[in-house]
Amino acid sequence: MNVYRYEENPVVTPANVKPHRPDFEVIGAFNAGIAKYNDEIIMLLRVAERPISEDPNIIKSPVFNPTTNELEILEFNVNDPKYDFSDVRMICESGNQSFTYLTSLSYLRIARSKDGHQFTIDETPFVYPSNELETFGIEDPRITQIDDTYYIYFSAVSPVGVGESMVSTKDFVTVEHHGMIFAPENKDVLIFPEKINGKYYALHRPVPKSVGEPEIWIAESNNLLYWGNHKHLLGLREGMWDSARMGGGAVPFKTEKGWLELYHGATEDHRYCMGAVLLDLEDPTKIIARSNEPILQPEADYEVEGFFGNVVFSCGALVEGDVVKMFYGVADTSMACAELSLQEILDSLTYL
């Protein structure tokens, strides 16, 4: 697979983003949704910020209070045996696998570009936590354009769970809120850009507790707000690049051979790669082909090192003829872009 990584990579880093409050620092500008709006490429960044801590022994956790519309800043001592700080992204109660707080708060912010290489970042947040299902932040947006409306959906994180919520916009200025479209635990939703035989479709990634794995499911809808007829679509593969976790990546796009979905997979040691799956044009619940090897894996310095290293994670791509411009988050820190040949991707798949 020939992969052309941009010379400018990473195209956006935390250093390019001004914190939304003077007492905060930006630690991530990554996992951005991608759209074309007028003559611009919109990169809708997940910006992660944390309260600046002067004391290395103090970890602060920002929590949005929907009643006051203010952030509350909690403080934890790294030596407190009650908590486990081993995952830099979260604060867990010792001995408990689920998290209690996050170490940063994410929201969505727009970066704009004419060429996909040079981006200008808006001064203020575009979508910010606004209700009790978003008190720990909103993460990993994807954007599906249908006619003149852009549907933006993202993980909504709070103590009651991680689900997928949606807003829409026609101008990237004002948004309409549509609530939570997939209940916890769910993320990595990808809405197909058109109806197929009269129905909308979406990929989603539930995380069941009692039985089952974090795998890709597909659902249908008549209005984009309500979803049902859930079916299990794509599973983990032992010993392969998608053995431990997986989820949809970029918005599926049409090719002659089928709907192409660029999805992420991870191994037990948290190495995140991108691969592809090809779905039937007339019935996207049917799998035609799949990547046995990743199409992109963490190799460049900025992919291997960072806040949470060894991660390439795409939430959006632009396709122009044979060129797939895959934008992707690197190391839970920055944004990069790589160009791949659509034909090469299709040729690389293993057909079932």
Next chain:
Amino acid sequence: MNVYRYEENPVVTPANVKPHRPDFEVIGAFNAGIAKYNDEIIMLLRVAERPISEDPNIIKSPVFNPTTNELEILEFNVNDPKYDFSDVRMICESGNQSFTYLTSLSYLRIARSKDGHQFTIDETPFVYPSNELETFGIEDPRITQIDDTYYIYFSAVSPVGVGESMVSTKDFVTVEHHGMIFAPENKDVLIFPEKINGKYYALHRPVPKSVGEPEIWIAESNNLLYWGNHKHLLGLREGMWDSARMGGGAVPFKTEKGWLELYHGATEDHRYCMGAVLLDLEDPTKIIARSNEPILQPEADYEVEGFFGNVVFSCGALVEGDVVKMFYGVADTSMACAELSLQEILDSLTYL
């Protein structure tokens, strides 16, 4: 709270149910959905059956194969250190909290009665596992009647997760399949029996993994098949009867004061009780009042002892004037019924 338990309790036991195969035994006839159809009370039993094992060291697990439409019978040795058999309901891999197989297969079977005391049980299953999302069985049905259609929804259990699937019937003879309406992990769905301000509503009970507890959520729909606008409704309460697990029970019914939902709660030691929550008539996402004490708790022998003791678990009730006839599963084994006063239930609630 005055509770009148029927003298006939349990009104249906496994001994009343003929196994659907000669090599199987019925170990549970419980957690039944309830409906009125013509002049009959329909009790839609969850029947749990297991392959008869002649060897006490061998535990058998039945698994439905959707390709052949046959059951496959797996065998496990109770001394195999690879597995943990400590929960009689399931087979877990040692050290793993999630289950790998179940020790029985559940399906739905009709019991009929003129008076709610004496039941006649159909000779054959009514709804049986039929697809890849139901290979471990279908469990805990509820029935919502809307006009002349009965919507029957239940937990669909398979290796990829536990979700809620739905069928409908007009005659309790033929059914139409509607697929999975709530993706894993979810169960204890309760569809309200009429539209409220133009929308259908349902309670549901996701079980998130990373963060959040098994608590009651509410969703809306325009067609009963697709669901969205998920909101967290009702949470666990430390130190109370609903401290560890909870979920909807009977189909919500209208009272002068609001929609009354009889729900189940359990403590850390798996003692399941029934309580009530009152929701706003015009907006069921608003809680008006709630039980601080259970309205029914396991006390009778048949509630305390059985396959999984100390459980009362209602999936349906009939309301006639002030009389609430609450049918409920006992000890994951049999069915019982108790009559309570609607006014007493309403008076017992703590208003917010």
